[in-house]
Amino acid sequence: MDYLADERKKAEFDVDEMKIIWAGSRHTFEVSDRISKLVANDPGFRKDNRTMLARKELFKNTLRKAAYAWKRIHELHLSEEEASRLRFYVDEPAYTDLHWGMFVPAIKGQGTDEQQKKWLPLAYKMQIIGCYAQTELGHGSNVQGLETTATFDPQTDEFVIHSPTLTSSKWWPGGLGKVSTHGVVYARLITNGEEHGIHGFIVQLRSLEDHLPLPGVTVGDIGMKFGNGAYNTMDNGVLRFDHVRIPRNQMLMRVSQVTRDGKYKQSDVPRQLVYGTMVYVRQTIVADASCALSRAVTIATRYSAVRRQFGSQNGGPETQVIDYKTQQNRLFPLLASAYAFKFVGEWLTWLYNDVTQRLQASDFSTLPEAHACTAGLKSLTTTATADGIEECRKLCGGHGYLCSSGLPELFAVYVPACTYEGDNTVLLLQHIFTRVVQYGKHFKLLDNKMSCGLSLLVLVARFLMKTVSQLGSGKKPLGTIAYMGKIEHLMQSRCTVQKAEDWLKPSQVLEAFEARAVKMAVSCAKNLSKFTNPEEGFAELSADLVEAAVAHCQLIVVSKFIDKLQQDIPGKGVKQQLEALCGIYYLYLLHKHQGDFLATSYLTPKQAALANDQLRSLYTKVRPNAVALVDSFNYTDHFLGSILGCYDGNVYPKLYDAAWKDPLNDSVVPEGYHEYVRPLLKQQLHTAKL
Amino acid sequence: MDYLADERKKAEFDVDEMKIIWAGSRHTFEVSDRISKLVANDPGFRKDNRTMLARKELFKNTLRKAAYAWKRIHELHLSEEEASRLRFYVDEPAYTDLHWGMFVPAIKGQGTDEQQKKWLPLAYKMQIIGCYAQTELGHGSNVQGLETTATFDPQTDEFVIHSPTLTSSKWWPGGLGKVSTHGVVYARLITNGEEHGIHGFIVQLRSLEDHLPLPGVTVGDIGMKFGNGAYNTMDNGVLRFDHVRIPRNQMLMRVSQVTRDGKYKQSDVPRQLVYGTMVYVRQTIVADASCALSRAVTIATRYSAVRRQFGSQNGGPETQVIDYKTQQNRLFPLLASAYAFKFVGEWLTWLYNDVTQRLQASDFSTLPEAHACTAGLKSLTTTATADGIEECRKLCGGHGYLCSSGLPELFAVYVPACTYEGDNTVLLLQHIFTRVVQYGKHFKLLDNKMSCGLSLLVLVARFLMKTVSQLGSGKKPLGTIAYMGKIEHLMQSRCTVQKAEDWLKPSQVLEAFEARAVKMAVSCAKNLSKFTNPEEGFAELSADLVEAAVAHCQLIVVSKFIDKLQQDIPGKGVKQQLEALCGIYYLYLLHKHQGDFLATSYLTPKQAALANDQLRSLYTKVRPNAVALVDSFNYTDHFLGSILGCYDGNVYPKLYDAAWKDPLNDSVVPEGYHEYVRPLLKQQLHTAKL
């Protein structure tokens, strides 16, 4: 029986068409739909017991699943696209994520043709398993501070990889702890006694025969991480090298080389290529954010429609909690954000592909913007998603705290996205840095040194110089910063909204977000210009700069959502729903950041209040469609992994049945009763052995 | 070696005096200090392996610790105060929490003298172990909707306790799942075919001989909850009754009775008393918030002083991350909040004691305010604390994601505080409800029915009527709502700040927060008055009402912090540091809620910017004292349970050593390698059994 059937009947739009919009294309929808059901129906991919397993069992089971997935991929002759979907729907962090997601791309991006020809076939067949070993115990975001050394020995034509200190131990790489046979290891290159900065090396770590660490290699797992199940299926590792030797041709040499006689050379391939991997990873992180958020929102929305509290009239049923405005006010902006992130993610994928094609044609002109965009949006979407998942958990009341709700694990497995690939705050700084300086006529140029505190300083600094010089040359800023060209207009303009519905006009909204972003950036620039030492000013004002970066990134998300709505959108009522969601997204931001809009005097308090009124009306419009809007994500119950979010809404019997499966219920009288409870009840503790 | 010695040398105040301020008194400091060290030095209370244990082991170990604690309490002849401190420092959720924290108080608060005489001595000696069984699978916050029935059978002079539906299963009570022998069970009372609402009953659940559930009782654990270790040491339980009989005198009869012939009677003891338990529990929850937040802040502060990233000059050490303004801007407001919550908690304890004394003298005049205060502040402080702990985790970068950082467990074990004892949003509504209606001349009186959606509706509704009528009678509002008496002035006034330092004047600040709170409340009241059906208006505007409630609660916290500073505060520099923290607290709130202050036109954008400038200066003032300010909490390394937060700052070797203790590192080659990894590497998956 479908306990949510009534909700589904209420929907005012074509859910099947919305599913295709969400998937991005009919093809993607069909592949995802097919593969997700394949995984869901295969007991080999069961995951409902995951949060109950102790670490060793859990990990062993993950090894089994990874192998089983690989086996199925072959048996079913899945295409690369299908295989990657399958791994995605198996939904269990495993060494394979790093192998396919970091190790292979690093070789592709940083290896020479020859290196690619040698290593990629091995990796593709998984005859070797690789990880990405950059972070150390003492150094994460500051890659330039890594301590591991790779010293060239011209006598043997080898590099000696060494961990000179405790803090130089590699620490965190996923798949390293127990599984990887190889790693791309980042180390400080030394030739002829001279340092040449951080480079990547392919290092074999374990024997391909007996899996024992090779001589000089100390390797293990770094221990339990946040949450049950969650990321504990992954063997994040610790690794120390004691003078481990590798052949010279295992340095990744696309960008720079060490010759037979130990000379260090830059190739003509520009250094920007090094950053390809990073941009790629971040772009996928943005796309993943909408996925994680939409899962959480599905659970909270369905459960909010099932859950009833208060409001019973004459003994009738109580009110569905989704009908409370406070619940809507917390939930619907998250639903809208899931869609917003989806569309900005789509656009980023396009941007990334565009950049890649250009790179292949040696056109580096858009890399800086792509880099800044991925960085800023990565930070914005991951933070909002992590907070949003936890909010969804709270929206489920007490039951959200049970692992069987799926939300604790979703949260725990998601949050590191805020941290890895550049801590969010650091990324935001990098972003604003790029941007403020574009408007940098107002203050002195900042050199490389100042940009320390940013992880990809060289790239950013170059971008800055270039953009600034272009501004001087009268060239208009393009892409996501095009609005900066309208600066005179935006600095002067005032919002013309007079009634609530005026807030539904896209042009009105865009101008509001543009004016806010410009004004905040200009205000930062002005404040920066007061410092004689720009480095100091930047450090001092960094909190404000972060806020300005957020304003800019939110503008990007809002404008990409609005752009999406300009496209032809088929299906009854689909466009209308997306318009309502888009409105909720920007009006919610506007309300949340009301202070920014008011402080820049673009809005009056009255206009801000009208925005809030309009937001409320949109909630009413979305309410009857809420369940259908999450159905449109097309997630299987297996993928959701949540009793509260199950498709049929039959929550209570499932919760009740699941409880009895906890190991504690193996026996009626718990282990420990005789030793530790009975003596207490019987007042015999003084003689008890505890 | 003390790696934080330099930081400690920088401190500009007397840390020992601050410790006493934090503890509340020299006596409390001495007891806490002594007992916390006693626990820390006793290997029986070790907890560093907790996150690695599977559920059964974990739980068994908790049973051991609870018994051991009880044994030590007796052996050492600890006073009640010392015993409760010891349980606190053992720092492991256990059935004893509910026994002492809910079961005993429920009997004390709701039992007759006779009942107390019979049951309390058994409970005090732990000859019986009790839980508090209110929530059901289908009903949590709406207590009036509970379905469990207690039907009086006049023939046998017994109540028949029964679970008529699946959703009536008790669900969540801590200690119920595996340990409790008894419970205070809330059920719908029926006598002579008539319903009399929800009442509490003492019900024996398990045999005192063999611990088996009594006939008609089905009981078990509800399964895994959020996090490793964390709250999984607790046996939150599920419970069904199949016509279980208890003697009539096991209904808690202080407030209402059932006579031998089944007549239902109210005693002269006013019904308000029923709510005593709830107010008590919430007040302790507020006090706990500052403790949890201060723990997280200790960890993040110490680690931020140890951790270095970027900014190395000429090969010197890198910058301590605590020196980055963005780090300070995230961390220091949390440090300030920990102190703020401490002081408001202190004040609430005073208020609660005051209320209790009055209750004993049958003076109920202040109960409504105490009730509203505890509700609102409970909601505010728990939300801020949960968010704050997670922020501290993020402030530790990647390493904060490791269980050995202590932060994941602290978060997971803390978050339910936002949910239990009334979901936070519901509490906030209840709070604003109380308050807006005090200013309710502007709109129609709201009756009981409208206040559905609030858990303690009767109490609140009474309070409302009373307050409103008093406002009419010209009586001034008192206590935390006294400022409402200045309404005419506050509605008109404008901020007079002209330079950043003006924001250091307490009167200035108080007026700003008062004006904001009044204006938001009035604006809500005005909007409410537009609805002909006030019930509808309230539902429609609830999100705004919540914001107004937050504004009021923040005012309380700010004003209690300021009050604290009016007291005589001994110790070199102590007062100055507290002043700086107080300033950070309110200026951070002011910046965060800038929109409120600007929208009500109390502030100009310029004045808001000056507040931000002042906030930055205060960061600089607190920076050299940060480590000493967290030392003042006087937490042992055992209690903190965090490698990143360890007192001596010797983080890296400890992290490294801890890693090797993970069960996954028991063997170099992991379990599962031969079955699941080798066949894959060797391309032999097709024949492998997976």
Ligand SMILES: Cc1cc2nc3c(=O)[nH]c(=O)nc-3n(C[C@H](O)[C@H](O)[C@H](O)COP(=O)(O)OP(=O)(O)OC[C@H]3O[C@@H](n4cnc5c(N)ncnc54)[C@H](O)[C@@H]3O)c2cc1C
């Ligand atoms: C689950 C997980 C998986 C991972 N997988 C891998 C992997 O496969 N391979 C790999 O190599 N690494 C991996 N990592 C490591 C990850 O990339 C780093 O943890 C991440 O880059 C953050 O760096 P950090 O831990 O050094 O944080 P830190 O930089 O030490 O951050 C600590 C605090 O300092 C602040 N801070 C630091 N620098 C500045 C600055 N300049 N200005 C202002 N504030 C600053 C940060 O904002 C943060 O609040 C993983 C991490 C996690 C959690």
Ligand SMILES: Cc1cc2nc3c(=O)[nH]c(=O)nc-3n(C[C@H](O)[C@H](O)[C@H](O)COP(=O)(O)OP(=O)(O)OC[C@H]3O[C@@H](n4cnc5c(N)ncnc54)[C@H](O)[C@@H]3O)c2cc1C
């Ligand atoms: C760790 C833990 C320990 C617990 N221990 C105990 C115990 O020992 N004994 C016991 O009896 N119980 C216990 N509980 C249960 C706890 O008291 C309830 O979970 C809590 O009261 C919340 O109720 P709920 O789960 O029904 O949430 P719900 O009320 O179902 O909340 C779901 C959502 O609906 C919203 N909502 C509900 N009503 C309204 C309304 N009127 N207006 C607007 N929004 C509304 C909420 O804000 C929330 O977003 C425990 C719970 C937890 C998590």
